[in-house]
Amino acid sequence: MGKRVVVTGLGAVSGMGNCLGEIWNAAKNGDSGIDKITRFDCSGFPAKCASEVKDFNLSDYMYVNERHRMDRFSQYAIASSVMAVEDSRLTIGVDVPPDRVGVWMGTAIGGIESFEDTHRQLLEGGYERVYPFATTLVISNMASSQVAIALNAKGVNNCTVLSCASGSNAIGDAMRVIQSGEADIMIAGGTEASITPLGIGAFCAMGAISPQGDPKAACRPFDRNRDGLVMGEGAGALVLETFESAIRRNAPVYGEIIGYGTVGDAYHITSPVPGGEGCVRAMEMAFAQSGVLKSDIDYINAHGTSTILNDRDETKAIQTFFGEKAYDIPVSSTKSMTGHMMGASGAVEAILTFMTMKTGVILPTLNLIERDPECDLDYVPNLPRFKEVNFALSNSLGFGGHNTVLIFKALS
Incomplete structure (x- = not known):
């Protein structure tokens, strides 16, 4: 490593x-x-x-x-x-x-x-x-x-x-x-x-x-x-x-970067592969590098763009990769507050995820009023949640079929 x-x-x-x-x-x-x-x-x-x-x-x-x-x-x-x-x-x-x-x-x-x-x-x-x-x-x-x-x-x-x-x-x-x-x-x-x-x-x-x-x-x-x-x-x-x-x-330490996976869909210039297959492979790559177990993940900062295809297929990717464990992991989209910052999104979301690990405050997904039946994970709707987060995952997905996953660890 x-x-x-x-x-x-x-x-x-x-x-x-x-x-x-x-x-x-x-x-x-x-x-x-x-x-x-x-x-x-x-x-x-x-x-x-x-x-x-x-x-x-x-x-x-x-x-x-x-x-x-x-x-x-x-x-x-x-x-x-x-x-x-x-x-x-x-x-x-x-x-x-x-x-x-x-x-x-x-x-x-x-x-x-x-x-x-x-x-x-x-x-x-x-x-x-x-x-x-x-x-x-x-x-x-x-x-x-x-x-x-x-x-x-x-x-x-x-x-x-x-x-x-x-x-x-x-x-x-x-x-x-x-x-x-x-x-x-x-x-x-x-x-x-x-x-x-x-x-x-x-x-x-x-x-x-x-x-x-x-x-x-x-x-x-x-x-x-x-x-x-x-x-x-x-x-x-x-x-x-x-x-x-x-x-x-003697520098302040927010945490450690332990996993990085990045792959391409080779499918379409704007649409993700149905089912989020590329995101699944990026998670597999990041986990293989990190050495952690799926059961270790305490929080996922989702790409969560508020578009029909992204939210559906990212949800399916998380379900496919984590199985039943997916329903136990808090998932939130901070784009509901920051908007989609395009090339800055992944960086700001990484920062917010490190702050979650530092403070134990899981940020909410705002404006989630009526859940899409195809999006049935725990999206921390509208209000923050308090929980110790030792391992977190952040997804970033881009036009052209780019899928990138980072895994972070709180410093023990």
Whole structure:
């Protein structure tokens, strides 16, 4: 299995708050970040709701004059990473050489806001009006690169683009980098800022976004009346390091990453394999690495998008893999509060899962009023639950048939 990899720092930005403390307090109280779209005029769009980051103060994390050099998705990545490093009590260059610290960020869409702005500039004034560094605003690897520049992290630097599984894969791949000895510490996570006319419009055209105008009814994972996802934005970052490094630094430890499984469906560009066969294989892979038993799992953070196919087939995958044990495991979709943060989802959900293990608070699935008969697990409806969680599993599933599973362990 290689070196033990623990998590020593957490940082996040979302529609529920601009730091982990705000997000966690809102989540455990069941306060959703989903509200009416204000980022642009959506009157001509079926979608009316999203989970937007609000009152984000960029100057807390960088010089404001640097803002024009990066898209919003990179700004969120820097903010969450700075918070995670501070939370870890890590000083790069003192506790560890910069070339032993790496960055691995995931994003599904990248700098779509800058892409739209640049296209507008091109149409209005030709290429002479285009910002000279427009390419560096748009390309997906810029979040990882900008985080490295901001923190002086000179080690392995990579970017994962695997749709809605991107954040989880970034964490799993960063874990492998540490286990292989290529880095001592990795800053890993996901980021997204796709609440734009094109970002929302494309999902509307696909019929994937809920048309509900009521923010409290728009995102309802596993409910009989669910009718689509709700877009979210933000970022989540985790500091990963070897257990030995954490002990040597006397760093806070949230828990350990013990299993990572990632496979492809090879089936369809948007629809999961009926029955969730790919998710089952990803769970098998993660469990084989972790060494834990199915009976050890105390909680599952589901992908739970509030779409008809995902919720049904993810439920079937959990039932298939765990058998009767599936009905004893609390399962919740925190997307009911954060919205679907696309490439940031897996990272923020991993963070919330580590907080569940730390506090014993299992977050609820909001707006679950009328259960779908095909979704018959214990989804912790509407109210949090209190339970000791020593082992937890997090699912992330993405367009293109990506299935990613992470298994976490509380530090004993």
